[in-house]
Amino acid sequence: MKILVTGGCGFIGSHTVVDLLNEGYEVIIVDNLVNSKIDVLDKIKKITNKSVKFYQYDLCDYTKLDSLFKEEEIDAVIHFAGLKAVSESVEKPLMYYENNLYSTINLLKCMMKYNVKKIVFSSSATVYGSPKSLPIYEDFPLSTTNPYGTTKLMIENILTDLYKADNSFDITILRYFNPIGAHKSGLLGEDPNGIPNNLMPYIVKVATHELPILSIFGDDYDTVDGTGVRDFIHVCDLSYGHVLALKNKKEGLKIYNLGTGQGTSVLELVKMFEKVNNVEVNYKIVGRRDGDIASCYASNKKAQEELGFKPKYNLEDMCRDSYNFVKSNR
Numbered sequence: 001m002k003i004l005v006t007g008g009c010g011f012i013g014s015h016t017v018v019d020l021l022n023e024g025y026e027v028i029i030v031d032n033l034v035n036s037k038i039d040v041l042d043k044i045k046k047i048t049n050k051s052v053k054f055y056q057y058d059l060c061d062y063t064k065l066d067s068l069f070k071e072e073e074i075d076a077v078i079h080f081a082g083l084k085a086v087s088e089s090v091e092k093p094l095m096y097y098e099n100n101l102y103s104t105i106n107l108l109k110c111m112m113k114y115n116v117k118k119i120v121f122s123s124s125a126t127v128y129g130s131p132k133s134l135p136i137y138e139d140f141p142l143s144t145t146n147p148y149g150t151t152k153l154m155i156e157n158i159l160t161d162l163y164k165a166d167n168s169f170d171i172t173i174l175r176y177f178n179p180i181g182a183h184k185s186g187l188l189g190e191d192p193n194g195i196p197n198n199l200m201p202y203i204v205k206v207a208t209h210e211l212p213i214l215s216i217f218g219d220d221y222d223t224v225d226g227t228g229v230r231d232f233i234h235v236c237d238l239s240y241g242h243v244l245a246l247k248n249k250k251e252g253l254k255i256y257n258l259g260t261g262q263g264t265s266v267l268e269l270v271k272m273f274e275k276v277n278n279v280e281v282n283y284k285i286v287g288r289r290d291g292d293i294a295s296c297y298a299s300n301k302k303a304q305e306e307l308g309f310k311p312k313y314n315l316e317d318m319c320r321d322s323y324n325f326v327k328s329n330r
């Protein structure tokens with residue numbers, strides 16, 4: 001089975017490509033490398049001993065994407081490509097709407113044209129806005145607090161409308177919680193271009209003295225220690241969720257949370273990182289950040305029951321593997 005992985009050089013995409021190759025799928029990556037590096041392809045080969053075909057195309061370029069679909073007989077698509085930095089999306093909303101929406105519409109148009117009807121889409125827990133209770137179930141009301149989140153929700157709506165119009169589509173929407181960690185080999189991990197937007201790459205850069213101090217936004221939330229609580233999930237557990245989604249026999253439009261179901265506070269994560277890696281992480285508490293919520297963790301019951309999704313890595317593994325990746329690549 002030939003799988004087109006958009007954004008396959010990125011953090012979650014690269015781990016998923018490894019899983020797909022290990023499971024015997026043929027993989028084609030399309031990525032414009034706006035937030036990733038070409039050497040990821042060699043690293044994937046080192047881990048799996050298998051090669052992938054790579055197209056350095058921008059999905060916003062319909063003509064190129066069309067030529068790719070013409071050339072390759074694609075059976076299914078996993079769509080990771082997109083811009084993902086919340087604060088940047090607030091500063092540059094048009095860039096986010098343009099990139100994330102145009103790319104997806106082009107992709108879906110090509111899928112229609114070439115009769116490729118199976119897609120797995122990377123959505124996010126951010127579509128739950130401020131949840132009414134915890135844990136978060138898939139049927140909770142949806143809302144967003146920033147342009148990035150709005151692009152995810154808009155794409156979910158586009159996919160839902162597409163399915164209503166043509167129910168031969170087989171669509172899986174995966175709502176990720178907070179992926180961290182890295183591949184055991186130390187070869188793949190989160191390696192953002194520029195200053196990290198996500199917590200774990202920031203923690204790692206402070207631990208390695210590339211950045212001076214971590215700011216923790218707020219310690220007066222109604223949580224175990226006042227800092228925000230999130231559902232951190234090892235990227236290898238998350239990536240395997242995509243293989244399970246491809247193998248799922250259930251047809252139609254399906255939506256699953258991918259999280260561990262465990263809430264961990266930001267401070268608990270920092271302390272665990274220090275303990276596991278025997279390092280110090282310099283941090284300061286600053287005021288709350290606009291749009292942040294106190295707690296967010298998933299119910300993963302539906303993914304467990306319908307996909308057989310069962311995370312196997314714990315917080316220690318996540319902290320160890322994240323640090324190992326950066327140490328191995330310095």
Ligand SMILES: NC(=O)c1ccc[n+]([C@@H]2O[C@H](COP(=O)([O-])OP(=O)(O)OC[C@H]3O[C@@H](n4cnc5c(N)ncnc54)[C@H](O)[C@@H]3O)[C@@H](O)[C@H]2O)c1
Nearest residue numbers: 007010011012031032033034035036059081082084122124
């Ligand atoms: N990492 C997270 O915390 C998280 C949480 C929820 C959802 N997601 C979503 O999962 C997906 C993957 O996230 P990630 O953490 O691996 O991000 P990432 O930035 O590491 O990977 C995204 C990849 O897409 C590529 N890309 C972006 N726009 C493109 C375009 N127009 N054409 C071609 N390639 C393009 C980038 O170069 C990058 O390699 C994203 O859609 C993201 O929004 C991520």
